[in-house]
Amino acid sequence: xxxxxxxxxxxxxxxxxxxxxxxxxxxxxxxxxxxxxxxxxxxxxxxxxxxxxxxxxxxxxxxxxxxxxxxxxxxxxxxxxxxxxxxxxxxxxxxxxxxxxxxxxxxxxxxxxxx
Numbered sequence: 001x002x003x004x005x006x007x008x009x010x011x012x013x014x015x016x017x018x019x020x021x022x023x024x025x026x027x028x029x030x031x032x033x034x035x036x037x038x039x040x041x042x043x044x045x046x047x048x049x050x051x052x053x054x055x056x057x058x059x060x061x062x063x064x065x066x067x068x069x070x071x072x073x074x075x076x077x078x079x080x081x082x083x084x085x086x087x088x089x090x091x092x093x094x095x096x097x098x099x100x101x102x103x104x105x106x107x108x109x110x111x112x113x114x115x
Contacts, residue, residue: 012075016044018053020083025049031075037062038069040079053081 027044
């Protein structure tokens with residue numbers, strides 16, 4: 001799906017990305033001095049394309065590093081809109097350990113060897 005891009009002063013490009021298990025989308029925008037991560041997300045149209053994103057609780061990152069919404073972008077940055085984790089990884093490990101299992105090895109008890 002094509003998105004209209006807002007023309008802004010020259011200065012390079014930035015990307016805004018969001019992914020769901022069934023679909024991902026990356027939108028390129030012109031970067032202007034002072035453009036923030038939140039402004040880029042809003043301009044990308046991804047909040048409308050993915051109605052499940054809670055705009056009041058955005059967690060944003062640039063190449064895997066979490067940044068605040070007011071972070072000023074540099075040309076070449078890729079703003080990532082992160083999804084909330086369905087389960088805290090520490091809690092998932094606790095649950096598996098209580099069931100005698102380990103992550104990455106469904107159905108095998110912790111400490112058991114393959115035969």
